[in-house]
Amino acid sequence: MHIEIDEISKQFGSTAALTPVSLNLPSGALVALLGPSGSGKTTLLRILGGLEYPTSGRILFDGQDATGLTVQQRRAGFVFQSYALFRHMTVFENIAYGLRARPRATRPPKAEIARRVQKLLELIQLPQIGARYPNQLSGGQRQRVALARALAIEPRMLLLDEPFGALDAKVRKELRQGLRDIHDETGLTTVFVAHDQEEAMELADLVVVMSMGRIEQIGKPADIRARPASDFVRNFITA
């Protein structure tokens, strides 16, 4: 799905989290929102997912105004920073949650839900862990379960908030490839937030460098490396 962000701004009380930003995300792209903390990248992601409403501006999904859509109507697969798995449910129940929450008319039958959950568990290469609880999983496994849960609702886009933030270096590398594979397989427009420039540069097709609620530069990783648009970008990507 093609996402257009048109002059979006966000005020929290008297502080501006986003000064009007505009951004065009082509369908099927893997996009990184890169910036230091407080740069507004998570706010932008949450606005895309419908968890936060912009103070002004519009969001267009495939050319259609989506600004007023509720979080449920957005159908965005969202992976939270600490994964936010339902701790009182098994992995199976976590992944099935979105399918079970559908209205009766569109809810798949039980056997179909089980089949789809199993397929997703295979996609994240953890076919055996359906009966476990989140606190019995490693950090990397949790991240993959959160990804499977987000994919279960057949989302229109995938939004990830610091998906590798809480993991050690080795697991990070593995999961980076995992996310790339899942993106390529599903073809979903994917936006992830990162504060680590190496991660963003290596994984994304398109990098959006942000600072203080503004977009500093948009471009392919190689272009940003070759031609940083400002001193801030130059300092940030060499840091």
Added chain:
Amino acid sequence: MSDATTLAAPPRPRAFRAATEESPAVRRGLILIAVAGLAILVFAPLIVVFAEALAKGAVAAVKSLQSKDALSAIRLTLLIAAISVPLNAVFGIAAAWFITKFDFRGKAFLITLIDLPFSVSPVVAGLCIVFMFGANSLAGGWLVAQGFPIVFALPGIVLATVFVTFPFVARELIPVMIEQGRAEEEAALTLGASGWRVFRTVTLPNIRWALLYGVLLCNARAMGEFGAVAVVSGKIRGQTATMPITIEMQYNEYLSVAAFSLAAVLTLLALVTLLLKTILEIRHADEIAATRRH
């Protein structure tokens, strides 16, 4: 050389002890104080209640419990708990939800307000209800004329009990809900669940143990409340006298066996609640551990 002296015979280490561990003498002393405190403050009164109740034999105790006043008091107390506890469970969940899931001006003030019943003397609370709804007040006079008196009747006792026990559920829930944050609820929303479904399938299961503790504490206090109820009930024997009030009246009338028998029943009700809680904790130990923050 000074080297020789430093190398010679290092001082013998004393028995090793963890840095946070006290010496055996101190430990024993502290344990003794704790046990003595427990014995004097908790066990002795418990034993006295049951001993006094059975002072003239079990038959006398049971017989005193079968009196009209005692039966009416037990029925009234159970009824009041059955009304007040569910009300406060709902109020408590609503208040905790509101305070922890939304940011708004005056939040600190609202939290203080929830604690008010803890700091206000129950007698004062009871007097306020009498003042507001008594037969001489505007609202009370009208209500009495409609045949629906509040003071010296069941509604007043329920009002007083609800006021006094209001903080218990909210107080248990607020820290738990703050600790758990909003992420899981947000996740459920992005997965397409409605607000009510999120509450039912995510919020409620996550707070159920805290809710249970809150409800049990609230229940214990609702059954045992004396001060506020004493003021609003008018202490009408067989009508508005709850268990604690009947106990006091009987004690003042030197009906020691009757007073202590009823007190023993009240104590037993509390002990049963505690027992229930413990059984639930043992039976669901795995689940409780699993739902802790990961």
